[in-house]
Amino acid sequence: MLYSEERKNKIHAYIEKHKRASVQHLCDAFNVSESTIRRDLSELEQDHLLRRTHGGAIAIESVNFEPTVTEKADRFQMEKQLIATRAASYIQEGDTILIDAGTTTLPLIHEIKHFSSLTVVTNSVVHSELLKDSPQIEVVVPGGRLRHETQALVGPITDQTLSLLHVDKAFIGTNGIDLSDGLTTPNLIEASTKRTMISQSSEVIVLADHSKFEKVTFAKFGDIDDIHRFITDEQVDQAFVSEFHQRGVKLDIVLLQED
């Protein structure tokens, strides 16, 4: 159990980093009542360390500049964020999950930090480094050779270690998804690692923004049948929808709301 000072420090740090947080989120993260979080937030607001909103709080600095400007500037990033948020909703307290390396799965890391009990396997040095300050998350790295292009750990060491592990859910990125050629990625060794990931998970959740559709790259690492759930960000072809439905792949389309 944390002291209130510690909790407030962490809340402040969290909001500085993520720019915002909801009361509910913080309740779950620190396992205290709403009353406590509200008290903390109002005290932090008194100290001008954050700004209170209905339902949560936001960082002080984000009050200063127009949020819409920067948010719109990085629409691509927002799409990946949306996909990640949806993906995170399938994670439950106590789960053992696998998170593939790559930019699509990266926002997922921020979404899982407030879980109070989670085991995360990841072959990304960036992902694991971001989790180094979340001691409640058990992080396991399968090791391997660092591919500088993708910052992923790949190769025989990775595959061999992964084959000793089993996870509840695997969140996997892909460079291409195509009805006839399945899931593909440009690198042979990386494909092998992704294949191992798929085989070691009870549930396979693939994350892919719309740019990956009907794209085929060099090395195949999986079929449509291997996927249990597919999360993307834009209305996709009817052909994909019906094929996914027919093969029992659940399809999540997270639409970016225009304003």
Next chain:
Amino acid sequence: MLYSEERKNKIHAYIEKHKRASVQHLCDAFNVSESTIRRDLSELEQDHLLRRTHGGAIAIESVNFEPTVTEKADRFQMEKQLIATRAASYIQEGDTILIDAGTTTLPLIHEIKHFSSLTVVTNSVVHSELLKDSPQIEVVVPGGRLRHETQALVGPITDQTLSLLHVDKAFIGTNGIDLSDGLTTPNLIEASTKRTMISQSSEVIVLADHSKFEKVTFAKFGDIDDIHRFITDEQVDQAFVSEFHQRGVKLDIVLLQED
């Protein structure tokens, strides 16, 4: 029975290390009453050595602008930098080296970036993440469980993978070096990993600033005999010098020039 000054020193040291402590825990640890601990804590707070909370105390945040503190930190960092620079001088183009996790070996990462051909094995997610933009450096991560306290990957996965590898030189940090108790570290699992590192390297180079001397922590991972070269930053006891010489351990002392 301890004198109050001794007890306060120990309380301060404990909180510096663990960042927090409860009154209850300190009572049990020192076998004194709550009143005594509370008195100690308020005196330590008066001296700005910790921050009091309800139920205990926490370490002073690093957001401390007291000049002496930052100066000390700078100096400490400089010493580690010097040790790292000296350590890097033993690396040759084309080498396969192992770099242990920890703050002492961290500056070494910056020193090796200019090599045009190097294979680096490291069990630190921070170290490997820093090398992600140096494509000419082949980085191999042995994987394992992330210890949040030290950002090191440790455990059976790490040990098993390491035992499949062999390196020319291993740069290893330590928490304590003592003539009779050898090399020690507070964590048993970390000790096991360090032991494996030593066994898989042709040459073992230990990096330790002066604060580690004559210090013994919980778990032993090596003897003086295991070391080939020892790099430190301050004139050490004659006892160490002669013992090292006798056992064939090369000793490098990198002195910080005062200005």
Next chain:
DNA sequence: TTATTATTGACTGAATGTGATTGATTATGA
């Protein structure tokens, strides 16, 4: 020895931190 001082532990009423409750307020969407 005795006197003096510092340290400690026990005690007590006060203060603090927390969760639960409730009726009021605010946001959201039909």
Next chain:
DNA sequence: TCATAATCAATCACATTCAGTCAATAATAA
């Protein structure tokens, strides 16, 4: 617009922790 759900501030009750007081003990000096 209104209805509904979410969120809020205010309040209470309970447990924990606190500061302050005082007597007992230990260390030190006369």
